[in-house]
Amino acid sequence: MDRYERILTLHRLLKGARYPVPLPRLLEELGCSRATLYRDLAFLRDALGAPIESVGGETAAFRYAAGSGERFELPGLWLRSDELAALLALNELLGRSGPGGVLAGALAPFKARIEQLLAGQGGARPPLERIRMLAWGERALDQRTFRTVAGAVLERRRLRFRYRARTTDSESRRQVSPQRLTHYRDNWYLDAWDHDREALRSFAVDRIAEAQMLDTPAIDVDEAVLDETLASSYGIFAGKPRAWATIRFSAHAARWVADAHWHSQQQGRWLADGRYELKLPYSSARELLMDVLKYGPDAEIVEPLSLREEMKSLLHLALASYTGK
Structure with missing residues (x-):
């Protein structure tokens, strides 16, 4: 040392x-x-x-000394060589991923400084090419739009933009007070107060066009209200939970499911036969059904009955595509 x-x-x-x-x-x-x-x-x-x-x-x-020790910090940037290497790797990964590339130029001086500190401590630049990051489901994102949206979130100013909903393919003009940016499954979403609908909404940033930051200050929605409305149900779809889903996974699938984070309020338990039972709140069934479908015969929706019937219908339609019936 x-x-x-x-x-x-x-x-x-x-x-x-x-x-x-x-x-x-x-x-x-x-x-x-x-x-x-x-x-x-x-x-x-x-x-x-x-x-x-x-x-x-x-x-x-x-x-x-009591009282002063809590306030004292070392001057400048004091990091160990392994911490500097980890920070450099994080910066490199940020530059490779989607809109993170926007920050690469701004962070370049910081990256050079880290490399100088590593050299001064006798450390070598870590082989970053040995770290691989594979994006899954990442959608094309306009860099200028992302910068405008992120700027409005941080500067607390209203946004005006054109939005094309993916589910209905309908287009509308929106004026919103941005609340926060959410990165979910390799894509970005804007949580905002929609002034036309007078409600909280989530917008996929890749579906936003002609984004314009306004001079009007954004209104702030309480963090607890944001979480209750936008984060209390499963997935990215907004809304308070309307039911709890109970899903049982085979003993084989349980090895992965038991260790996975599905929702902050999820409840799980092992069954006597080695299967795993998962319970979680949901508002919109669409995303939950898609995720359960990925497990095929290793997953069964037990409750509620309405969700179970939706899954049965989806399975029948999928089977019909293969049998021609």
């Missing part, structure tokens, strides 16, 4: 400790000699202004 990383580790140990940290523990954590540790403590206190206090007794111990 070089001096840079020892100072960073020492700072984190002292800042995170509720009680004075004994000298033996510091020596073990830093892997250095007593003389080196005392030099690092002196540098941290005298050069960087850390509020270090020593506590006497049979074994020396150190801490940050």
